Amino acid sequence: KKQNLTTIIVFGASGDLAKRKTFPALYELFTKKLLPKHTRIIGYARSPLNREDFLKRIKQYIKSPGDDIAAFEELCEYRSGEYGKPDDFQQMHARVRELEGEMDTASGGKNCGVMRIYYLALPPTTFVEVAGNIKENLYSNDVTNHLVIEKPFGSDRDSSKVLGGQISKYFREEEIFRTDHYLGKDMVKNLMALRFANTFYDAVWNKEYISNVQITFKEKIGTQGRGGYFDEFGIIRDVIQNHLMQVLSIIAMETPKSLDAEDIRDCKAAVLKCIPPATLDETLLGQYTASEDGSEPGYLDDETVRKGSNTPTFAMTTLHIDNDRWRGVPFVVKAGKALEDARVSVRIQFKDMKYPLFPNMARNELVIRISPAEAIYMKTVVKEPGLTNNLALSELDLTYQDRYTHIPIPDAYASLILDVLGTDHSNFVRADELDESWRIFTPLLHQIDNENITPLPYRFGSRGPEGESNFLEVFGGYVKPVL
Numbered sequence: 001k002k003q004n005l006t007t008i009i010v011f012g013a014s015g016d017l018a019k020r021k022t023f024p025a026l027y028e029l030f031t032k033k034l035l036p037k038h039t040r041i042i043g044y045a046r047s048p049l050n051r052e053d054f055l056k057r058i059k060q061y062i063k064s065p066g067d068d069i070a071a072f073e074e075l076c077e078y079r080s081g082e083y084g085k086p087d088d089f090q091q092m093h094a095r096v097r098e099l100e101g102e103m104d105t106a107s108g109g110k111n112c113g114v115m116r117i118y119y120l121a122l123p124p125t126t127f128v129e130v131a132g133n134i135k136e137n138l139y140s141n142d143v144t145n146h147l148v149i150e151k152p153f154g155s156d157r158d159s160s161k162v163l164g165g166q167i168s169k170y171f172r173e174e175e176i177f178r179t180d181h182y183l184g185k186d187m188v189k190n191l192m193a194l195r196f197a198n199t200f201y202d203a204v205w206n207k208e209y210i211s212n213v214q215i216t217f218k219e220k221i222g223t224q225g226r227g228g229y230f231d232e233f234g235i236i237r238d239v240i241q242n243h244l245m246q247v248l249s250i251i252a253m254e255t256p257k258s259l260d261a262e263d264i265r266d267c268k269a270a271v272l273k274c275i276p277p278a279t280l281d282e283t284l285l286g287q288y289t290a291s292e293d294g295s296e297p298g299y300l301d302d303e304t305v306r307k308g309s310n311t312p313t314f315a316m317t318t319l320h321i322d323n324d325r326w327r328g329v330p331f332v333v334k335a336g337k338a339l340e341d342a343r344v345s346v347r348i349q350f351k352d353m354k355y356p357l358f359p360n361m362a363r364n365e366l367v368i369r370i371s372p373a374e375a376i377y378m379k380t381v382v383k384e385p386g387l388t389n390n391l392a393l394s395e396l397d398l399t400y401q402d403r404y405t406h407i408p409i410p411d412a413y414a415s416l417i418l419d420v421l422g423t424d425h426s427n428f429v430r431a432d433e434l435d436e437s438w439r440i441f442t443p444l445l446h447q448i449d450n451e452n453i454t455p456l457p458y459r460f461g462s463r464g465p466e467g468e469s470n471f472l473e474v475f476g477g478y479v480k481p482v483l
Ligand code: BG6
Pocket: 181, 219, 238, 239, 344, 371
């Protein structure tokens, strides 16, 4: 089978993202024989590392390096240099050409093209400079060029547009892969199959049957040394505007014309267009304080956080989708750090039966657990087994670790890099989706910043601020099951 000659250049190779995610994902693909046969990987960063130190660093987060780790190392090399220096990039270009020549010889000239992947594991403040330097000194019209970048893409609608405009001077939209790692998670990738490959879900997926939808992200950890970054952004920009909105758009979109990436992204952008901006009236904001026993520090105790900061570490807000499918169905998105549990899930509550035969029915709920322990379960009313006619709320339960015991769930980044190698944009964020998502949150974010809205305190390890427990009922139309 003919394959591309592929060079993957990881910028920021000595940094956190690269060592925690990019290199372990590349190794996972290598182990599963999913990297193209002719692949070379160049790590690039400012730190002057020797080969040994570099390899040590990238192996730090590879959980169980197998016998093939030495062969993987063979593919990798390290170069140090500046991000803005044309010279450094020109020299790297010479090396890339050399590697492409070697791969061409090894393939006996039997290849179907050359691909260069520029993977920016860098802070967004460097994106424009690096993208420009790549375009002028590393890019070639004779090869396929893919630029991979990861959020944050700006901090509001305008700044995101400015950043997008600057990058688009150098790279065309079809060359850009905007990563949202939630789109690489197996259960998120499963949402399309669940919705569009099952008659019975497809049939009830609308306002006639669905009462409300909750998309929840809970983390037990606080800022953990990332206070400086986090304090500039807050939980809405960090998690809700991107990860949760991506999940929401797949849950709520219309049926795409085909499985083509552009048809899918057209539908995702279209449903976001139907969502009016989030409002403060339907939002609850919180910030965590030290745990009850004092063992866990509060957000403001983090020395990298601004004194007296009002940045929310918890937010829940109700969104409305003004289209025929969803009019009147509240979508509650909720995210928080330092909570009592770590879990990301979608909960879809169905309406009461119109003409119930049984009294006191509980509502059906479809729960899709994205992490940890992927699962889909449907809360279903049954007759309690035994010599009784009592009803009980039980579950039709598809817990992956019970059903798919021998299939390990791949890392999100491995799945996404595989898509970049295959030039598949389905699981990457298109510019218009990004813009729509910022449109929804920018007025609320500006109001929070300009009016310095004080978030409600909640204890580290609790469920969130006061008001959290009845928010769903008051603003989300949720009815607690009582059976
Ligand atoms: C990142 C956020 O994008 O996603 C972090 O910046 C958050 O604050 C992380 O912890 C969550 O990702 P995951 O894959 O652990 O759910």
